[in-house]
Amino acid sequence: MASRNLPLRGAFNPSSAREGTNPGSFANPPAIGRPLSFSSPDTPGMPAPSNKTAWDFLPVGWSRSGAFATAPAGFTALTQLEHARLGVVTQEMRRVAEREPHLTPEQVRDEVGAGRAIIPANKVHLGFQLDPMAIGRATQTKINANMGASPVSSSTSEEVEKLHWSVRWGADTVMDLSTGGNLDECREAIVKNSKVPIGTVPIYSMIIGRKIEDLTESEIMKGLLHQAKQGVDYFTIHAGVLREHLPFVEKRLIGIVSRGGSLLAKWMLVHKKQNPMFTHFDEICDIMREYDVSFSLGDGLRPGGLADASDEAQLSELDTLGELTEKAWRKGCQVMVEGPGHVPFDQIEFNMKLQRTVCHGAPFYVLGPLVTDVFPGYDHITSCIGATAAAYHGASMLCYVTPKEHVGLPKKDDVKQGCIAYKIAAHAADVALGIPGSRDWDDALTKARAALNWDKHFELAFDTDTARAFHDEDLDVDTDFCAMCGHDWCSVRISKEIVEFTSGKADGFARERVMKSPALSPEQREILEKRGVLPAEELHRLASKTQSAVGVEKGNKAACHSDVVDGSRAQQIQEKLVQLRVKDSATAAED
Numbered sequence: 031m032a033s034r035n036l037p038l039r040g041a042f043n044p045s046s047a048r049e050g051t052n053p054g055s056f057a058n059p060p061a062i063g064r065p066l067s068f069s070s071p072d073t074p075g076m077p078a079p080s081n082k083t084a085w086d087f088l089p090v091g092w093s094r095s096g097a098f099a100t101a102p103a104g105f106t107a108l109t110q111l112e113h114a115r116l117g118v119v120t121q122e123m124r125r126v127a128e129r130e131p132h133l134t135p136e137q138v139r140d141e142v143g144a145g146r147a148i149i150p151a152n153k154v155h156l157g158f159q160l161d162p163m164a165i166g167r168a169t170q171t172k173i174n175a176n177m178g179a180s181p182v183s184s185s186t187s188e189e190v191e192k193l194h195w196s197v198r199w200g201a202d203t204v205m206d207l208s209t210g211g212n213l214d215e216c217r218e219a220i221v222k223n224s225k226v227p228i229g230t231v232p233i234y235s236m237i238i239g240r241k242i243e244d245l246t247e248s249e250i251m252k253g254l255l256h257q258a259k260q261g262v263d264y265f266t267i268h269a270g271v272l273r274e275h276l277p278f279v280e281k282r283l284i285g286i287v288s289r290g291g292s293l294l295a296k297w298m299l300v301h302k303k304q305n306p307m308f309t310h311f312d313e314i315c316d317i318m319r320e321y322d323v324s325f326s327l328g329d330g331l332r333p334g335g336l337a338d339a340s341d342e343a344q345l346s347e348l349d350t351l352g353e354l355t356e357k358a359w360r361k362g363c364q365v366m367v368e369g370p371g372h373v374p375f376d377q378i379e380f381n382m383k384l385q386r387t388v389c390h391g392a393p394f395y396v397l398g399p400l401v402t403d404v405f406p407g408y409d410h411i412t413s414c415i416g417a418t419a420a421a422y423h424g425a426s427m428l429c430y431v432t433p434k435e436h437v438g439l440p441k442k443d444d445v446k447q448g449c450i451a452y453k454i455a456a457h458a459a460d461v462a463l464g465i466p467g468s469r470d471w472d473d474a475l476t477k478a479r480a481a482l483n484w485d486k487h488f489e490l491a492f493d494t495d496t497a498r499a500f501h502d503e504d505l506d507v508d509t510d511f512c513a514m515c516g517h518d519w520c521s522v523r524i525s526k527e528i529v530e531f532t533s534g535k536a537d538g539f540a541r542e543r544v545m546k547s548p549a550l551s552p553e554q555r556e557i558l559e560k561r562g563v564l565p566a567e568e569l570h571r572l573a574s575k576t577q578s579a580v581g582v583e584k585g586n587k588a589a590c591h592s593d594v595v596d597g598s599r600a601q602q603i604q605e606k607l608v609q610l611r612v613k614d615s616a617t618a619a620e621d
């Protein structure tokens with residue numbers, strides 16, 4: 031037999047029981063508490079990790095004393111970062127360690143203190159039902175689901191339902207990106223009903239009913255304070271897009287694709303002034319600190335296509351995000367940094383490791399990235415391929431992408447598909463990185479599969495109903511084979527005959543006895559009925575709902591459709607419609 035030198039570098043084995051024949055992870059040693067906790071080996075040419083952490087950016091008046099720091103007399107710690115710096119293990123840190131048993135509460139504190147992890151937990155939200163969690167390299171990879179009403183679709187109750195639905199399918203945090211309906215009421219309802227941290231992009235709500243160029247600096251501060259008081263756990267703040275970066279965008283194929291980035295770019299061009307989020311960053315920090323709202327430093331210049339990836343605009347903004355990370359740490363705030371977007375597969379590792387250097391290990395929160403641009407309708411797949419690589423090479427949280435990305439507002443099933451794609455990416459990366467126990471679930475399912483224990487197989491499946499429905503579609507009895515290969519060709523059955531292997535079977539299992547499956551539940555039946563496409567009636571229902579929202583008569587195109595009027599007229603009509611809807615909801619609120 032040929033002998034091989036397997037590239038085992040000392041990572042933890044992801045299986046607690048060390049079962050099976052797999053030798054374990056090929057990643058680097060776990061090194062919790064160091065810059066390279068749970069990291070992939072570098073391919074040649076990757077940037078080295080920063081030799082600085084949040085400890086190098088203590089606020090004025092603070093000093094290091096032993097493992098921790100001393101604050102000026104009379105200081106009161108408000109944020110998780112400040113508590114960690116003073117050596118305090120908070121209740122929230124203990125809860126994180128309970129949820130991530132490979133970490134001790136002290137390790138959680140130390141990762142937060144170094145700025146390599148955050149616990150997004152607004153003190154107001156903690157008063158409702160928030161269950162604290164952490165985002166960082168030493169923890170399991172997290173996923174975020176975006177939701178939010180748009181000017182033409184959805185309502186507060188639908189959004190709260192989407193919140194529960196996203197959490198049901200594994201979202202670790204949810205971002206409310208509403209741009210229509212009653213934004214305030216919707217945000218408040220979402221925070222009150224959520225066990226997971228809620229993020230927002232506050233600038234969206236600030237421009238409802240007004241043009242971006244009319245937005246003043248004091249309104250920005252007022253808006254941020256209002257949302258902090260409502261209990262939002264993290265804000266996307268696009269403070270890294272600077273005036274001097276804008277000329278770099280000219281050569282791009284698709285310009286600025288971030289909503290926040292494009293709005294602020296317009297503000298800067300109209301006013302011929304620097305980004306107000308940048309110039310007022312210190313005051314923003316003061317608001318964030320008071321409520322312990324974490325920063326999610328937005329990537330307003332993220333690439334919107336493969337051709338624009340890793341360009342000067344994106345990387346110049348990243349440098350600024352590194353400086354802002356240092357500033358926020360000096361103000362006692364928790365920080366994560368947002369990243370691209372659309373990135374060819376070969377550039378993902380570099381992008382992750384560059385951020386690790388520039389932002390001194392602050393958690394990286396990435397959108398995908400999509401590794402190809404030509405599969406609209408399937409961008410949950412194009413992006414979860416990139417997300418798996420991103421999580422393996424350095425990202426701590428993955429923002430999901432649904433099949434509706436680029437083409438429409440996600441509906442319930444799109445949210446489910448996006449969440450599942452990203453749970454796959456996050457879990458695959460955790461196993462690869464050797465996070466202890468991360469493969470136990472896979473091993474349990476493998477055993478049930480090997481034993482042809484269908485009940486256990488489906489119970490362990492992430493989406494039990496779909497797995498059971500697919501099985502029973504062709505064969506609704508639990509036999510020692512399934513419809514894919516049939517009895518004579520079932521390799522698992524044949525293997526079992528070679529070595530009698532029933533370790534994962536249910537109690538009372540007898541080979542000769544065929545087990546009848548329980549009948550399909552209504553949910554499982556629905557899955558089979560909806561396979562492939564939405565039924566025509568559902569499509570029409572959704573289409574007519576949108577059409578009535580924009581005031582179009584049945585069978586005709588909307589007055590703002592570009593087949594009917596030219597671009598600028600279409601825009602005027604659309605703006606008017608949005609204003610009208612805002613006025614409607616304001617009047618309704620007064621009523």
Ligand code: SF4
Nearest residue numbers: 512514515520521522
């Ligand atoms: S029939 Fe084929 S797919 Fe089904 S259990 Fe056997 S080997 Fe697996």
